[in-house]
Amino acid sequence: MNDNYLSELNEPQRAAVMHINGPLMIVAGAGSGKTKVLTTRIAHLLRNGVDAFNILSLTFTNKAAKEMKERVERILGSSEARNLYIGTFHSVFARLLRAEATKLGYPSDFTIYDSDDAKSVIKTILHELNLDDKHYKPNLVYGRISAAKNNLMSPEEYKHDHAIQQEDMRANRPMIGHIYEAYAKRCFKNGAMDFDDLLYKMYLLLKHFPEVLHKYQHKFKYIMIDEYQDTNPAQYEIIKLLGAAHENICVVGDDAQSIYSFRGATIQNILQFEKDYEDTKVVKLEQNYRSTKSILNVANEVIGNNKGQIEKALWTDNIEGEKIKLVRTMTDNEEGKFVADTIAEQKLRNHYNNRDFCILYRTNAQSRSFEESLRRMNIAYRIFGGISFYQRKEIKDFLSYLRVVSNTRDEENIKRIINYPIRGIGKTTIEKTMVLANDQDIPFWEVLVRAREFGFKGGTLEAIDGFVTMIQSFQAMVQQQHNAYDIAIAVGKSTGIVKELFNDKTTEGLARYENIQELLNSIKEFTETPTEDGELLEKSLGTYLQQISLLTDADNGSDENSDVVKLMTIHAAKGLEFPVVFNVGLEESLFPSSMSINTREELEEERRLFYVAVTRAKTRLFISYANSRYRFGNLVQNEPSRFLDEMPEKYIDRSYAGGGVRNAFGGSNSGWGNSNNMFDRKKTVVTQPPTATGVRSTPKPMPVVSTHVPSPNFTPDDPATMEAGMEVEHQKFGFGTITAMEGASHNRIATVVFPKAGGEKKIMLNYAKLMITKR
DNA sequence: CCGGGCATCCTTTTT
């Protein structure tokens, strides 16, 4: 590393980098070179004799962690950098918990539940407690539990907290405490932790095992935390515990960019840091290197409407730049078209590449209109966030096998795959198994292993045994030190999943097959890439699973620099920057969201979100809103967002006509910025469908089958006595005549002609009942 | 027991 690294910094940046011991708070405005400071500071620490093994650096996203690692490597070289502990809160804690799992009674291969897994456990529990999931919405219940854990509250404490009980009573949901308790028990029994547990259990571990605390306090002598404004109480307490021995804590944050309170983050953590740690050195990074004056001034002006901030004045030496283009369209589809057209225009006019553009929206659901318009214009794009690769059904199914092999305590995942592919283990069998497992207080898996003993018979027993044997064969492979890829291949073959998807020639089937292949490839890549840190040399299944559970699709981009327009939510864009940004959907009830306008705090968070959105842009910023848009399938009208009124008029250009609002059938020929513009605009308005009234009648289809009222004395007859030629009555189809019988004695199928209900039908007599009216 | 078809909810934002 060269000695000049300090000279590339401005005054406050250098002050931050050179502070080595004692608490440090860096208030880093948007685009003020925060990552540069963090990475340079790590270099500086090492330069001054700090051991890389003693540095812990925590971020919120994999992306941020990855970037930090890469930048440190660039300064230090990879041999030294690999000894640093850089990762997300969740991944670092998962690793530590894995090492200490047995102390908490967990297997070291514990499963990590994502929120879908968690909600499905909650549904099971609601069912068991005989609670109505219409009233106890899994989403809501999960949110309460999550909030409790983020505030380090156990089920016991939850149940005895007066304020919380009042709240739940008032909402008429008094059982949430019990659900939480049962949920926690079930997760433990399953050997599984959800995302929040990774923080909560980490806290408990440090709190209740002093020797563990001491070990890690000693190991992590220097701690750095990125995006400190987004930490929640659990993270806060963990950091406090870890840092207590040496207080070499460096936090970086910007209160103006705190946008995660819905996840339990409290802005108080950063506002109070100075009070928590005596002699905190505070450094403010106020020079913005990213944006034009126009962009920055708009951002500053808007955020000025928030109260109670850390005082700072963000400024820039950059050029004034173009005004912010504010564009109104009639509909969401037109908004999509506007953006795609403008991208095409800007590419020509200002020689941009696709990768220079980013479309930012408030909710994932908004992506559709932009996808459609970009596709029509043949502009390559990629959506970040939304349903990630690992949340796809086929991927989750496949991974469930691997998870079960790794941890048979995991009832949730066993249930997911026990009948996939179909092997004749149905709902009845699963329920019976659950009851047995509960009654005997043994794992679900053990009931399956001892199925014969528990009275399962015939085909069911055979199917269960086959399933158990198969899983055990995979486990044997784990024992024999086969790596994750070998086992995944075996799973794909033995289960028949790969073959089944291969034979499915529908479009979706094809996509699923490709996804599975991609998954297998990624597992292969995992096993073949040498690990950077000495602690994780093996390429075991367990290691693999642990890693991917915390992966969101953001990290999945090997094509980081591929030339595509990026689409994402504003939340996902935090920390990123783009030459040209489209900030779309600036409408009341969408942005700010109708969910977040009830309190001042909520509204201020929305405003901070807008601030984040604006400050992503380097040189050009387009802001758009639609007069009306489709929501849940019908057209709604929205007022322009109140944030638009907060933007200073002198930096706004409302006259921009768009890259040419084209006529709806324009397709390949994009007619922007030329003399046809007027025509195009007119046409566009006219071609709006007449559904714009907002009323859409949904015609009710007539029932195909005429409803037959069964005879009052209807009693099904024994299928064994039925023969062709008999006249019969069906509860739905009415009267008919049997024309043929087939099937073995235990599964007879009658072909019956029902004159009043569409003619000939095949009736499986085991399930559908017939009464004989004439022999 | 299983799969298809309809009805119903939905929407913040993410590790």
Added chain:
DNA sequence: GGATGCCCGG
């Protein structure tokens, strides 16, 4: 418009 849940027919 889209995913999940439930019901019913085979």
